[in-house]
Amino acid sequence: MPKITFEMESVTVDVPQGSTVHHAASQAGIVLQRGFAAIHPCDGKGRCSGMACAIFLRTRDPSAVSPPTWKEKLLHRRMVKGGKRLACQCVPLRDLTVVTMP
Numbered sequence: 488m489p490k491i492t493f494e495m496e497s498v499t500v501d502v503p504q505g506s507t508v509h510h511a512a513s514q515a516g517i518v519l520q521r522g523f524a525a526i527h528p529c530d531g532k533g534r535c536s537g538m539a540c541a542i543f544l545r546t547r548d549p550s551a552v553s554p555p556t557w558k559e560k561l562l563h564r565r566m567v568k569g570g571k572r573l574a575c576q577c578v579p580l581r582d583l584t585v586v587t588m589p
């Protein structure tokens with residue numbers, strides 16, 4: 488069972504196999520949508536506008552997480568190129584540290 492460390496919140500949680508970072512964050516009580524972005528709640532289906540629930544991965548190992556989904560490649564290409572992922576589309580495969588957006 489991989490562990491995710493949320494660096495900004497100083498929280499580490501176990502993630503059941505196949506669960507997303509979004510699910511792990513909500514289980515840990517971590518709010519990914521903050522400020523203005525919270526006006527339009529994220530449905531966790533890869534349709535966040537902008538970078539509302541984006542996370543930055545603190546790993547150089549691309550196999551530590553699932554590869555970008557077609558939604559990320561199609562709707563959030565620039566974000567993925569910049570090393571960020573949508574929390575609901577990212578499944579940790581190994582222990583991982585993530586940074587949530589302020």
Ligand code: FES
Pocket residue numbers: 509529530531532533534535539540541573574575576
């Ligand atoms: S739709 Fe918000 S994280 Fe995926």
